[in-house]
Amino acid sequence: GELIYVDGFISWIKEFAQLVAANRDLLTELDSAIGDADHGINMDRALGVTVAALENEPPPDVAALCKQVALEVVSSAGGASGPLYGTLFLRMASTTGNVESIDPKEFSAALRAGMDGLAMRGKTQAGDKTMYDALAPAVSALDEALASGAELGAALDAAAAAAEKGRDATTPMIGLKGRASYLGERSIGHQDPGATSMALLIRAAATTLAQ
Ligand code: ADP
Ligand code: MG
Ligand code: MG
Numbered sequence: 001g002e003l004i005y006v007d008g009f010i011s012w013i014k015e016f017a018q019l020v021a022a023n024r025d026l027l028t029e030l031d032s033a034i035g036d037a038d039h040g041i042n043m044d045r046a047l048g049v050t051v052a053a054l055e056n057e058p059p060p061d062v063a064a065l066c067k068q069v070a071l072e073v074v075s076s077a078g079g080a081s082g083p084l085y086g087t088l089f090l091r092m093a094s095t096t097g098n099v100e101s102i103d104p105k106e107f108s109a110a111l112r113a114g115m116d117g118l119a120m121r122g123k124t125q126a127g128d129k130t131m132y133d134a135l136a137p138a139v140s141a142l143d144e145a146l147a148s149g150a151e152l153g154a155a156l157d158a159a160a161a162a163a164e165k166g167r168d169a170t171t172p173m174i175g176l177k178g179r180a181s182y183l184g185e186r187s188i189g190h191q192d193p194g195a196t197s198m199a200l201l202i203r204a205a206a207t208t209l210a211q
Contacts (some may be wrong), residue, residue, distance in 0.1 A: 017047035066093035091117035111123035129173035131194030139161035153210030163202035
C-alpha cells in the first residue's frame with residue numbers, strides 16, 4: 001500500500017513554509033483584526049528556521065522529524081501558536097515511533113493524537129474560534145475517507161477541503177480563547193488567523209504526502 005516516508009514529511013513541512021510565506025501578510029492582517037498582528041510574522045519566522053534545520057540535519061526517522069519540527073517551532077514561533085503547533089508535532093512524534101515510514105491510517109492516527117494534544121494544551125474545543133476549528137474537521141474527514149477505502153491523495157484532498165470549510169466557519173464565531181477572547185462580540189465577522197494557517201498545513205499535506 002501507500003507509505004509516507006521521512007522525505008515526504010520534509011516536503012510537507014517545506015510546502016507549509018512556502019504557503020505561510022506566501023500568506024504571511026494575510027495571516028498578519030487577520031491577526032491585526034482580532035489579535036496583535038504577528039501571526040504571519042511568528043509562523044513565517046518559525047518555519048524558515050524549521051526548514052533550515054531540516055536541511056542542515058535531515059532527521060533519521062518519522063518521530064525524530066516530528067520532534068525536530070516541534071522543537072524548532074516552539075522555540076521560534078513564540079506566542080500562543082508556537083506551543084500549540086509544537087504540541088501537535090510532539091504528539092505526532094510519540095504516536096508514530098522511530099520508523100522510516102507510516103501508512104495512511106497511521107498518519108491519520110498520529111494527526112488525531114496531535115489534535116487531541118493541541119486541544120488539551122489550548123484547553124479548547126470546537127467552536128472556540130481557533131486553529132482547532134480547522135484541524136478537527138480535517139482529521140474527521142481524513143479518517144472517514146480512509147475508512148471508506150479512499151486512497152491517500154483523495155483522503156487528504158477531502159481533509160484539506162474540510163479544513164478550509166472549518167477555517168471559513170470561524171468568521172461568525174465569538175472568540176473564546178486567546179487574544180480574540182478579549183474582544184468578545186467584536187471578534188464576530190473576522191476569520192481566525194490560526195485556523196487560516198492550520199488550513200494551509202493540511203492543504204500542504206494534500207499536495208505533498210501522496211506523491
Ligand atoms: P498570539 O495570540 O500569542 O500573538 P499568534 O498570533 O501566533 O499568537 O496565534 C494566534 C492564534 O492562536 C489564534 O488565531 C488561534 O487560532 C490560536 N490560539 C490562541 N489561543 C488558543 C487556544 N487556547 N487554543 C487553541 N488555539 C489558540
Ligand atoms: Mg498574534
Ligand atoms: Mg503575539
